[in-house]
Amino acid sequence: MSNNEGHFIIPVFIPHQGCPHKCIFCNQSAITGVRQPFPMSPNDLLKHVQKYLEYKKEKRKTTEIAFFGGNFLGLKRDRIDSMLKEANLFVKSGQVDGIRFSTRPDTIDTARLDFINAFPVTTVELGVQSMDDRILSKSKRGHTSADTDKAFFLLKNCGLKTGLQMMVGLPGDDGSHSIDTAEKLARLCPDYIRIYPTIVLSGSPLAEWYKSGAYTPLPLEESINLVKEIYCIFRKKNIRVIRMGLQASKDLDNGAEVLAGPYHPAFGHLVLSSLFLDMAKAELKNRKDIHEHAVIKVHPRNISRMQGLNKSNIPILKKEFNLNALEIIGDSNLTEENLCIHPKPTGFLKPILKKPTKKRHN
Ligand code: SF4
Numbered sequence: 365m366s367n368n369e370g371h372f373i374i375p376v377f378i379p380h381q382g383c384p385h386k387c388i389f390c391n392q393s394a395i396t397g398v399r400q401p402f403p404m405s406p407n408d409l410l411k412h413v414q415k416y417l418e419y420k421k422e423k424r425k426t427t428e429i430a431f432f433g434g435n436f437l438g439l440k441r442d443r444i445d446s447m448l449k450e451a452n453l454f455v456k457s458g459q460v461d462g463i464r465f466s467t468r469p470d471t472i473d474t475a476r477l478d479f480i481n482a483f484p485v486t487t488v489e490l491g492v493q494s495m496d497d498r499i500l501s502k503s504k505r506g507h508t509s510a511d512t513d514k515a516f517f518l519l520k521n522c523g524l525k526t527g528l529q530m531m532v533g534l535p536g537d538d539g540s541h542s543i544d545t546a547e548k549l550a551r552l553c554p555d556y557i558r559i560y561p562t563i564v565l566s567g568s569p570l571a572e573w574y575k576s577g578a579y580t581p582l583p584l585e586e587s588i589n590l591v592k593e594i595y596c597i598f599r600k601k602n603i604r605v606i607r608m609g610l611q612a613s614k615d616l617d618n619g620a621e622v623l624a625g626p627y628h629p630a631f632g633h634l635v636l637s638s639l640f641l642d643m644a645k646a647e648l649k650n651r652k653d654i655h656e657h658a659v660i661k662v663h664p665r666n667i668s669r670m671q672g673l674n675k676s677n678i679p680i681l682k683k684e685f686n687l688n689a690l691e692i693i694g695d696s697n698l699t700e701e702n703l704c705i706h707p708k709p710t711g712f713l714k715p716i717l718k719k720p721t722k723k724r725h726n
Pocket of ligand 1: 468
């Protein structure tokens with residue numbers, strides 16, 4: 365379940381359903397924690413959605429049912445039909461606004477799009493991962509970058525919102541391939557992007573490569589810097605980045621499923637904190653009027669990003685710019701992409717309070 369400014373997603377995980385094979389980095393059961401036997405019966409789906417509809421009723425503006433974790437359009441036609449029909453009952457009754465799903469680029473064709481056209485599908489998310497054919501082949505994706513280009517244009521021609529997922533740290537990628545992928549995807553102008561660092565998950569084919577020394581994951585710090593650079597590529601084109609890093613879960617957090625790699629439960633926060641640190645440093649370097657005390661103003665939603673995880677950005681800035689005091693305050697007049705720095709206002713006089721004179725009671 366996710367809730368972004370009143371948008372409520374009811375996730376229906378279909379781990380590895382419809383996948384032609386296992387991609388090298390993938391273990392959807394580890395990522396989603398969903399191990400129940402599939403396929404989910406229509407009755408199970410009904411109960412699952414009804415349960416989610418009980419949450420946060422008053423705060424919901426829009427609600428969508430989302431089929432994630434597999435290759436939705438790779439399912440057999442009758443399965444797609446029954447799941448969409450079941451989900452559509454909630455749309456028809458007015459409890460849900462639309463349906464979305466994730467799928468592989470090579471499952472998008474006009475026949476399938478004509479078929480889903482009969483249902484209230486609003487958004488399709490493509491697992492792109494890379495736009496480099498050599499890296500796609502090493503990762504055993506089984507599709508090419510041309511499949512992504514073609515799928516994207518078919519989806520857009522149907523008027524569907526399209527989200528794209530990409531990965532950094534795949535085998536054979538030295539970082540430049542990820543940057544190149546981000547630039548190619550930004551040129552497509554998708555509705556949103558998700559960026560995932562490659563993690564070595566237990567039970568994935570990559571786990572064997574890692575154990576044999578054939579694959580070394582990116583260190584966390586390097587991953588953060590690379591994803592930060594990619595985030596900026598998309599933001600420059602005003603493309604929303606709705607997720608960076610895997611969704612935290614009990615199995616991922618306790619290390620049971622993560623063998624190695626840059627997993628952090630607050631990965632996206634680390635990226636944005638690092639970005640705000642860079643912005644503050646760049647601004648402070650050019651400011652001759654800041655001595656000893658600085659006030660950084662950011663949009664209220666960015667206060668914790670500016671502070672950094674465990675407020676780690678504050679001592680870094682204080683040390684680098686010889687500051688005795690650094691305040692971070694929220695200002696809703698600023699945009700979410702901006703910050704502004706002031707010297708500590710001087711000349712504020714504390715109001716002089718007269719001591720109340722005791723009344724004499726004669
Ligand atoms: S990455 Fe997508 S297509 Fe590949 S195995 Fe995982 S769910 Fe299936």
